Amino acid sequence: MDQPTCTTDKIYSYDEVPSEGQPFPQSHPVRMATIARLFGMSPAAVDHCRVLELGCAGGGNLTPMALPLPRSAFE
Amino acid sequence: MIRRMMIYHTGRLTVPIRKIQQARALIDFLARWVPTQDNAYGPLLKSELEIIKKSRDYYLFLDHLEEHWPQALGLEDLFRKIRKKRSVHQAESDINTEDSRKLLKKDRLQAYTINMVELHTYQPVFQRIIPEKPRLSPLAVYQIVRSRPATSQRHESVPVNRLAQRLAPCLDGSRNRSELSGIIRELVEQGRLVVKKDDIPLTIADLTEEILDGMVDRVLHNLSGSALLV
Numbered sequence: 001m002d003q004p005t006c007t008t009d010k011i012y013s014y015d016e017v018p019s020e021g022q023p024f025p026q027s028h029p030v031r032m033a034t035i036a037r038l039f040g041m042s043p044a045a046v047d048h049c050r051v052l053e054l055g056c057a058g059g060g061n062l063t064p065m066a067l068p069l070p071r072s073a074f075e
Numbered sequence: 076m077i078r079r080m081m082i083y084h085t086g087r088l089t090v091p092i093r094k095i096q097q098a099r100a101l102i103d104f105l106a107r108w109v110p111t112q113d114n115a116y117g118p119l120l121k122s123e124l125e126i127i128k129k130s131r132d133y134y135l136f137l138d139h140l141e142e143h144w145p146q147a148l149g150l151e152d153l154f155r156k157i158r159k160k161r162s163v164h165q166a167e168s169d170i171n172t173e174d175s176r177k178l179l180k181k182d183r184l185q186a187y188t189i190n191m192v193e194l195h196t197y198q199p200v201f202q203r204i205i206p207e208k209p210r211l212s213p214l215a216v217y218q219i220v221r222s223r224p225a226t227s228q229r230h231e232s233v234p235v236n237r238l239a240q241r242l243a244p245c246l247d248g249s250r251n252r253s254e255l256s257g258i259i260r261e262l263v264e265q266g267r268l269v270v271k272k273d274d275i276p277l278t279i280a281d282l283t284e285e286i287l288d289g290m291v292d293r294v295l296h297n298l299s300g301s302a303l304l305v
Contacts, residue, residue, distance in 0.1 A: 013141055017091055017133045026126060028230045033196040038184060046197035064226040067214055068200060 021060020
């Protein structure tokens with residue numbers, strides 16, 4: 001099997017314009033669970049949910065979600 | 076759709092700041108002309124535009140003008156992509172989304188999308204009434220003392236003024252209003268805080284209890300109204 005390779009010549013957008021990190025209410029599990037409920041779904045309880053944020057940078061959005069919800073999992 | 080329009084509109088530009096400027100021009104145009112009366116889609120689109128308008132440049136650039144992931148996709152599209160990728164051939168999701176959507180009443184959705192009502196499945200914990208000994212969330216203290224906007228218990232970014240910045244480390248639930256007034260007086264005495272009235276700095280002799288208590292009240296009122304007190 002081919003091994004993954006790492007290149008150093010690619011410039012990523014985050015290098016050009018660094019992200020400062022901030023909360024986005026629309027991404028909070030409370031909002032998503034609310035919208036899901038409105039559409040007749042049965043989302044996980046917010047205080048027992050699992051959240052995966054792709055490209056979370058320094059965690060400026062994820063950390064404030066996690067602190068008041070210690071029984072949920074945030075990655 | 077907004078993301079695709081912005082990417083199309085800025086596709087030929089190579090300098091990030093030019094992309095950001097052109098994307099903002101497009102958002103302004105859309106926000107001005109999207110019809111919002113007698114339909115649920117318009118207000119929803121408008122509310123998304125307002126969120127994007129308030130975005131800072133780096134977020135607009137990284138999260139909206141990038142052509143690779145993350146992408147905004149409908150759930151069905153996402154399921155199809157995942158299935159194709161994993162070569163799993165199976166029926167569509169068991170969830171019948173059409174039936175589910177019928178459960179949603181039109182007026183409730185519209186009221187929610189234009190922020191007339193707030194709906195929650197979980198109530199965040201914060202103090203609406205200022206307690207005798209107010210306390211900020213530890214995260215808010217951490218952010219405020221570093222001159223950053225604080226993140227409220229409602230997961231919103233809240234700017235705070237200089238006085239709140241000075242008082243933040245003292246808002247740990249161990250001090251009452253009178254003690255907080257005393258701290259402001261000490262800060263002024265030490266030259267670490269300047270209090271102005273009509274743009275003229277007040278001396279320590281000018282700082283009556285009434286003025287100090289009023290300052291504390293305003294800070295605490297703003298913090299509790301912003302869901303920062305726990």
